[in-house]
Amino acid sequence: MxxxxxxxxxxxxxxxxxxxxxxxxxxxxxxxxxxxxxxxxxxxxxxxxxxxxxxxxxxxxxxxxxxxxxxxxxxxxxxxxxxxxxxxxxxxxxxxxxxxxxxxxxxxxxxxxxxxxxxxxxxxxxxxxxxxxxxxxxxxxxxxxxxxxxxxxxxxxxxxxxxxxxxxxxxxxxxxxLDPLTQSYNRLALAKQFQKMSTKPNMSMYMLMLDLDYFKEINDSYGHETGDIILKECAAKISLIANHHCTFRIGGEEFCVIVETKELAQALALAESIRQQISQREFNFADQILSITLSIGVAKFETDMTLSHVLSEADAQLYKAKHLGRNRVVYKQ
Structure with a gap:
């Protein structure tokens, strides 16, 4: 970056x-x-x-x-x-x-x-x-x-x-x-990218909050080394779909994607594409095939919103996606 x-x-x-x-x-x-x-x-x-x-x-x-x-x-x-x-x-x-x-x-x-x-x-x-x-x-x-x-x-x-x-x-x-494990950009990079983008006139963007479903169970059942491999491959896939410079790892299994667009449909389509491609990916460990899904919360950036405010809005939608059964994209209408 x-x-x-x-x-x-x-x-x-x-x-x-x-x-x-x-x-x-x-x-x-x-x-x-x-x-x-x-x-x-x-x-x-x-x-x-x-x-x-x-x-x-x-x-x-x-x-x-x-x-x-x-x-x-x-x-x-x-x-x-x-x-x-x-x-x-x-x-x-x-x-x-x-x-x-x-x-x-x-x-x-x-x-x-x-x-x-x-x-x-x-x-x-x-x-x-x-x-x-x-x-x-x-x-x-x-x-x-x-x-x-x-x-x-x-x-x-x-x-x-x-x-x-x-x-x-x-x-x-x-x-x-950079995040040392996934090589995605980290929270510091997110803060600086957001600050730069939010000061542009007439800026319109959406924030996607992504969380891998049942990731703790994978770590507990197959070990943290397996979890790290899955994290790295999921991060690479998300970066490939959403653009490396717009993808950030902000927590253990949490990622954030900034979508610079005025169209809600475009942001939702990107989120759905990420969700589908991750869920279709299969991981082979010790002769066992693992699959993983992710839940996504979407929030729109409004004028004068801070980064913490946008993340909070996206996190609230992510919580709803988890509550509704996971493996879905949720946006507050």
């Missing part, structure tokens, strides 16, 4: 952004006054550095209060890129200001991610190489070769680190959202 985020990346980028803004504000103030007071003063650069340090403080406080926007972060990064480019442009090579270009790719990747960081990283590399070649009057000087190799190494390391971090987080997210 890759579209459901656990927001760890957001929190990490926010912390990096706050730290970067705080550090760059201090550096900006120091360099701003330094460029104003030194013998060969650079007043324009100093003013830009002081302005950037104030913007860094402003963005830091906005991030601390969780009020910053993604466009502000992009603007901040591109502003830093422009400031470094300007600083390199007005200085000669002996100032070594181009060394700043070797630092920021790491920052760009940590704040923006590998996709968004590629453009400012590439812009800075191209301009730095152009500036060095023009000022050194040599197209392939040792300075250009060493700078290029160093910059590319920083770029590659940043890219590889961010790629591995994203992959590791994706795997951890999947582990956090």
């Amino acid at each position: 890759h579209r459901i985020e656990l927001d760890k990346t957001y929190r990490l980028r926010k912390k990096v952004l706050i730290g970067a803004c705080g550090l760059l504000s201090i550096i900006g103030i120091f360099l701003g006054f330094f460029n104003l007071l030194k013998i060969e003063a650079s007043p324009v650069l100093a003013i830009f550095e002081l302005i950037y340090s104030l913007l860094s403080l402003l963005l830091m406080f906005r991030a601390l209060n969780d009020r910053h926007q993604i466009w502000e972060v992009h603007l901040y990064v591109y502003g830093l890129t422009a400031l470094i480019i300007f600083a390199i442009y007005i200085a000669d090579l002996t100032s070594f200001r181009f060394c700043w270009a070797l630092v920021v790719p790491i920052l760009f990747f940590l704040i923006l991610g590998k996709k968004s960081a590629t453009i400012p990283t590439c812009i800075l590399l191209v301009f730095s190489l152009f500036d060095i070649s023009v000022k050194s009057a040599v197209m392939f000087s040792s300075m250009i070769v060493n700078f290029t190799c160093s910059y590319l190494m920083v770029w590659i390391v940043s890219y590889v680190y961010e790629t591995n971090r994203e992959n590791s987080e994706r795997e951890l997210q999947e582990l956090a959202l």
Whole structure:
């Protein structure tokens, strides 16, 4: 369920952004006054550095209060890129200001991610190489070769680190959202999926609550290992019929299915299809053929209903299905 985020990346980028803004504000103030007071003063650069340090403080406080926007972060990064480019442009090579270009790719990747960081990283590399070649009057000087190799190494390391971090987080997210036995999504995933879907305008959906009939007797008679096998196969069948991303295991033998539709008939047809296909499945254990049925309660999502409210409604219909003899679909008319 890759579209459901656990927001760890957001929190990490926010912390990096706050730290970067705080550090760059201090550096900006120091360099701003330094460029104003030194013998060969650079007043324009100093003013830009002081302005950037104030913007860094402003963005830091906005991030601390969780009020910053993604466009502000992009603007901040591109502003830093422009400031470094300007600083390199007005200085000669002996100032070594181009060394700043070797630092920021790491920052760009940590704040923006590998996709968004590629453009400012590439812009800075191209301009730095152009500036060095023009000022050194040599197209392939040792300075250009060493700078290029160093910059590319920083770029590659940043890219590889961010790629591995994203992959590791994706795997951890999947582990956090999956039920370890059935590999269906769990209650946490259900809560996040419901929250995302319920906030859509004009959303219409139904909740199916499914419970395997007489499952305790199967565990008691044939053992929990047999019960686990049946659970896994039933979960796989339900996921196949209802879509894996809409199927959740929320209890021992209880499952939940979200049906995004405005048509009651479509939700009931899906529930009936699940019920029939599960009841037709036969399990062979120790030369004995077992069959299992399930009961299903159906509830409609109404505006402003919470997840617990919808589950409660579906559970009430499930209870009626059990009371009426099991192996049936019940919806409150």
